Each structure stands twice: as C-alpha cells, then as structure tokens.
C-alpha cells in the first residue's frame with residue numbers, strides 16, 4: 001500500500017483535527033443525525049477554538065478560509081508555477097484538505113456546519129479583492145448557485161442583479177444552500193444581463209437580514225442530516241455595489257472563468273470530505289472483519305485470500321488513488337499551477353469511490369453494517385452527497401474529457 005508521509009509541518013494540524021474528530025464530532029454524530037435541523041451547539045466551542053488559533057496564526061488551512069492562492073492575493077494560478085528559487089511549497093490548500101479529511105473521518109455533516117467555514121467563505125477567499133477579504137473577514141458564508149430550474153447547468157442561472165445607483169438589486173430563487181439557516185451571509189450567483197450569457201454571471205455577498213431576502217424552508221435529507229440545507233427567495237433585495245466579488249466588468253473573452261475559479265479550490269475540499277468518510281468506513285470494517293477472523297494480508301495476492309479480504313484490498317486501493325489525487329489537486333494550487341483538471345479528477349474519483357467504499361463496507365459487515373449500532377450505514381448515506389454537490393460525478397467526467405480532448409463546453413456537452 002502506498003502511504004506518502006504527511007509533510008512534517010502539518011503533522012500538528014492533522015493531529016489536532018483528528019483529536020477534534022474523535023472527541024467531539026464522532027461522539028455527537030448519531031445525535032445530530034437523528035435530530036435533523038437541531039443546531040449542534042458543541043460546534044460553538046470548537047469555532048471559538050479555531051478563531052483563537054487563527055488569531056495566533058496557528059490555524060493556517062483549518063478549513064474553508066485557507067484557500068487563497070498566493071500571499072499577494074492575486075487570483076488564478078500562473079502557468080509557470082513557482083520559480084526554482086521558491087522551491088515547491090506545501091501551503092494552505094494542502095493543509096485544508098488534510099485537516100478536512102481528518103474532520104470528515106469524524107463527521108461530514110458536522111464539518112459542513114462549522115461556523116465561519118462555509119463554501120461561501122471559500123468563494124470569498126478565492127475571488128475577493130484585498131478590501132473585500134478584509135471586510136468579510138470572520139463572516140460565515142453559505143453559497144447559493146442552484147435554482148429550482150438550474151443545477152449542473154449553472155451557466156443558465158436566472159437570478160438577476162440589476163445595477164441601480166450605488167446598489168445591485170437581486171431577484172430570484174435559490175435552493176439547497178448548505179448552512180443557509182445557520183450562516184450570516186450568503187454568496188449569491190446572479191446574472192447582470194441574461195442576454196450576455198455566462199460572462200455576465202457574478203457572485204454577490206448578501207448579509208442575512210437584508211430586506212427582500214427570505215429563507216423559505218429547510219430540506220429533509222438522506223444523509224448529512226446535521227447540516228442544514230435552505231431555500232431562499234430574493235425580491236428586490238439590495239446590496240451595495242462593493243459586495244460584488246471580483247471584477248464587475250462583463251468580459252465575454254473571460255467567460256465563466258472568474259466564477260469557476262472558486263471550484264478549483266472547493267472541489268479538492270469536497271474530495272477530501274469523501275476521502276475522510278471512506279477512511280472511517282474502512283477502519284471500522286477492518287476491525288469488524290478482524291473480530292470475525294478475517295485478516296488482510298498485504299504480502300499475498302488478493303485472489304489467494306478470502307473474498308472479504310480481497311474486496312477490502314480493492315476498496316483500499318480505490319481509497320489510496322482518491323487520496324493521492326486529492327493531495328495533488330491541492331498541492332498544484334499551493335504551487336500556483338493550473339489545477340482545474342486535477343480538481344475535477346480528484347472530485348470525480350473521490351466522490352464515486354467514497355460512495356462505493358462506504359456502501360461496500362455496509363455489505364461486508366452485513367447486518368451490523370446496516371443497523372444503527374454502528375455508523376457504517378450513516379457514512380454510506382452521508383457520502384452520497386459528496387458525489388453530487390460542487391458538480392456531480394457526470395459533470396466532473398465531462399470537465400475532465402473536455403480538458404483532455406481540448407474541447408470547449410459548446411463542443412462537448
């Protein structure tokens with residue numbers, strides 16, 4: 001089994017994240033799975049701790065806040081990567097995926113409910129200019145892209161942002177906003193002009209409580225039930241012009257690139273969630289198999305071992321591939337190299353094998369896997385979403401195919 005070492009400087013971070021996952025997230029996992037929509041109050045203490053570490057500078061990459069690409073704040077990777085003098089760097093992207101893997105070994109839904117670590121925070125960290133990054137420091141931001149008629153085809157969003165004086169006026173509906181109820185800001189994708197296509201889509205930071213913004217309902221779900229998922233309506237909702245993230249100019253040549261840059265940062269994070277949850281399932285299944293007298297032997301070919309051991313080895317190799325792809329996507333971002341292809345590869349692989357591994361672990365453990373005595377059935381439910389949001393399995397494969405074949409989104413749909 002390949003097992004690359006965690007960079008030395010991240011070992012304390014990974015160790016801390018593991019302690020939190022083991023002592024705080026795991027013990028509360030079942031409670032908030034059953035008590036859907038109840039706020040996990042234990043997370044307040046944890047958030048205070050993360051804030052304390054951030055202030056002391058010790059929490060680089062503790063979550064969604066650590067995905068800005070360069071120290072200078074410039075966005076987008078340079079094609080050349082770092083100069084030889086700079087060497088390679090293991091930065092905040094790698095730190096984020098490593099700590100997220102640990103936290104999701106604890107509980108994916110609770111990680112998604114961590115105050116001030118929303119997907120909107122990643123968008124702000126990736127796209128905001130320096131003034132905005134400072135102004136929105138410390139907010140908890142959800143991300144609102146999906147609409148009743150628009151999911152994977154996010155270039156077709158119909159929510160509008162109309163300039164009026166010093167404001168933009170937002171009108172439309174957004175659904176499935178993770179942490180929508182608990183966050184204090186929502187990053188909303190809206191179009192400045194539908195006739196100008198994808199280039200006119202911009203993201204806007206909307207503080208909760210802004211007149212015209214209404215939370216309509218919370219969803220009941222298969223998994224990640226400790227994470228709230230909200231729907232919003234925007235009716236003549238005004239936000240100041242300076243809340244538009246990035247460049248307000250509509251540049252057809254730039255296309256969707258500004259808004260999409262966020263995904264290059266967030267897809268490896270979602271892949272990391274799948275990897276963490278899969279590892280939890282594999283570890284528990286290994287224990288259960290061992291109790292049942294099935295030992296995994298790494299010195300013998302899989303086909304000479306029991307069917308259960310051979311299956312386990314196959315699942316573990318899928319896990320390793322997903323793990324390494326995720327590290328690579330994050331490492332490329334840390335080293336200012338383009339990573340769109342690798343981010344989609346990591347998300348596609350980890351999303352798919354995460355669902356497969358967790359469900360096959362239920363199967364290997366039989367009735368114990370299916371019952372609520374263990375968390376295996378919960379992990380199988382939780383991991384499915386990681387193959388759906390931030391771009392489904394099929395959409396990631398489409399992006400990978402386009403990149404490898406050099407086709408545009410118009411040429412390969």
Ligand SMILES: Cc1cc2nc3c(=O)[nH]c(=O)nc-3n(C[C@H](O)[C@H](O)[C@H](O)COP(=O)(O)OP(=O)(O)OC[C@H]3O[C@@H](n4cnc5c(N)ncnc54)[C@H](O)[C@@H]3O)c2cc1C
Pocket residue numbers: 119142143144145146150151152153175176177178179221224229385388389390391392393394395398413
């Ligand atoms: C729990 C939860 C949390 C979420 N959180 C957020 C959030 O915080 N913010 C947010 O904006 N959204 C969020 N979403 C929405 C999520 O991102 C979308 O569900 C996802 O993008 C898919 O869109 P859809 O559901 O409309 O499916 P569709 O786009 O309608 O897709 C349906 C099926 O068709 C496939 N498909 C679609 N297009 C193609 C194609 N071109 N080629 C091949 N197959 C295709 C898809 O892969 C999928 O299998 C969340 C969803 C859930 C369930």
